[in-house]
Amino acid sequence: MKITILGCGNMGLTYARAFLQYHKTTFDDLTLIAKDEKHATELNSMKLGKVITGITPDAMQCDVLILAVKPQDFIGVAGSLKGKIPPETLLISILAGVKLDTLQEKLGHKYIVRAMPNMPAQFGMGITVYIPSSDANVHHLSTVENLLNTTGRTFMIENENLMDGVTALSGSGPAYFYYIVKIMTDTAKKMGFDESLANLLVMHTMHGAFHVMNNSDTGLDELIRKVASKGGTTEAALKTMKDNKFDEIFATALLNAEKRSKELSELNGK
Ligand SMILES: NC(=O)C1=CN([C@@H]2O[C@H](COP(=O)(O)OP(=O)(O)OC[C@H]3O[C@@H](n4cnc5c(N)ncnc54)[C@H](OP(=O)(O)O)[C@@H]3O)[C@@H](O)[C@H]2O)C=CC1
Ligand SMILES: O=C(O)[C@@H]1CCC=N1
Known part of the structure; x- marks a missing residue:
C-alpha cells in the first residue's frame, strides 16, 4: 500500500514504524514529508521510507495520506494541500479538535x-x-x-461530538498517568x-494494580476499600485527597x- 505521512513527529513516526513492522507497506512505498532539510536529514537517518521536503x-500519489501535524499548523498545511490530494486517496487525520467538515472543506477532499x-x-x-x-x-x-490495528485497539463511533471527550480521556490520558507516577x-x-x-x-505498584483491576469482577470502590484498612495509612491519604477536593480538581x-x-475546533473551523 502506498502511504504518505505528513507530520513526522511522535505520532507520524509511530505509524511509520508500525506499518513497516506489520508489513502494511514497504520502505519504497512509504513517503515521509519532512518540514525542512534539517528534519529530512534526521528522518533519512531513521531509514523508514523515502524522505522528501514539501508537498x-x-x-500525493498514495492510497493513504496520514495527516499528523499539530492542530495549530493545520490551516497552513491545508492551504498547501488543497487540490493536490487525488480524489480516491483516503486521508486519515489524527489532529486534536479538527472536525470532519473542516477537514473536508479546507482540504477539498471527500474520503476522510x-x-x-x-x-x-x-x-x-x-x-x-x-x-x-x-x-x-x-x-x-x-x-x-487494517492500518490502525497495527498500533493497538480501534473503536469506531458515529457521534463526532464525543471526539472532544475521547481526546481528553484516552488521547491525553497517558500524560495524567505519568503525572501521578x-x-x-x-x-x-x-x-x-x-x-x-x-x-x-511506584512503577511496579501501578503495573500490579492495573492487573488486579483488569482481572477483578468487583467495582473500583470495592478495590479501594480492600486496600484501605480502617484507621490505616491508605485511609489517611484518601481523606487528604477528598478534603482537598482532589476529585473535583481532577x-x-x-x-x-x-x-x-x-476551542481547537473553533480556531480551525474559521
Ligand atoms: N502526542 C500524542 O500523544 C498525540 C497526538 N495527537 C495528535 O497528533 C498530532 C501530532 O502530534 P505529535 O506527533 O505529538 O506532534 P509533533 O510535534 O511531534 O509532530 C508534528 C510534526 O509535524 C511537523 N510539521 C509541521 N508542519 C509541517 C509541514 N508543513 N510539513 C511537514 N511537517 C510539518 C513538525 O515539525 P516541527 O516540530 O519542526 O514544527 C513535527 O515534526 C497532533 O495534531 C495531535 O493533536 C493525537 C493523539 C495523541
Ligand atoms: O495534547 C494534545 O493536544 C494531543 C491530543 C491528545 C494528546 N496529545
Whole structure:
C-alpha cells in the first residue's frame, strides 16, 4: 500500500514504524514529508521510507495520506494541500479538535477518517477512536482498521461530538498517568528512597494494580476499600485527597481538556 505521512513527529513516526513492522507497506512505498532539510536529514537517518521536503505531486500519489501535524499548523498545511490530494486517496487525520467538515472543506477532499490515537500506540498498546466522513465506504473502513490495528485497539463511533471527550480521556490520558507516577516518585525521594528504588516501587505498584483491576469482577470502590484498612495509612491519604477536593480538581482538569479540544475546533473551523 502506498502511504504518505505528513507530520513526522511522535505520532507520524509511530505509524511509520508500525506499518513497516506489520508489513502494511514497504520502505519504497512509504513517503515521509519532512518540514525542512534539517528534519529530512534526521528522518533519512531513521531509514523508514523515502524522505522528501514539501508537498510534491509524487508524494500525493498514495492510497493513504496520514495527516499528523499539530492542530495549530493545520490551516497552513491545508492551504498547501488543497487540490493536490487525488480524489480516491483516503486521508486519515489524527489532529486534536479538527472536525470532519473542516477537514473536508479546507482540504477539498471527500474520503476522510478522523482518528484519535494515544501514545501507547508506540508499543501496539494504543487505543484509537475514529469516525469516518459520510462519504467514506466499507473499503475505507477496512483500510483504516487494517492500518490502525497495527498500533493497538480501534473503536469506531458515529457521534463526532464525543471526539472532544475521547481526546481528553484516552488521547491525553497517558500524560495524567505519568503525572501521578511522577508525584509518587518525587515524594518517594523526599522519604529517602534513591531514584532507582523509588521508580521500582511506584512503577511496579501501578503495573500490579492495573492487573488486579483488569482481572477483578468487583467495582473500583470495592478495590479501594480492600486496600484501605480502617484507621490505616491508605485511609489517611484518601481523606487528604477528598478534603482537598482532589476529585473535583481532577474532574475539572479532564473537562478543561475536552473544552480545549472544542476551542481547537473553533480556531480551525474559521
Ligand atoms: N502526542 C500524542 O500523544 C498525540 C497526538 N495527537 C495528535 O497528533 C498530532 C501530532 O502530534 P505529535 O506527533 O505529538 O506532534 P509533533 O510535534 O511531534 O509532530 C508534528 C510534526 O509535524 C511537523 N510539521 C509541521 N508542519 C509541517 C509541514 N508543513 N510539513 C511537514 N511537517 C510539518 C513538525 O515539525 P516541527 O516540530 O519542526 O514544527 C513535527 O515534526 C497532533 O495534531 C495531535 O493533536 C493525537 C493523539 C495523541
Ligand atoms: O495534547 C494534545 O493536544 C494531543 C491530543 C491528545 C494528546 N496529545
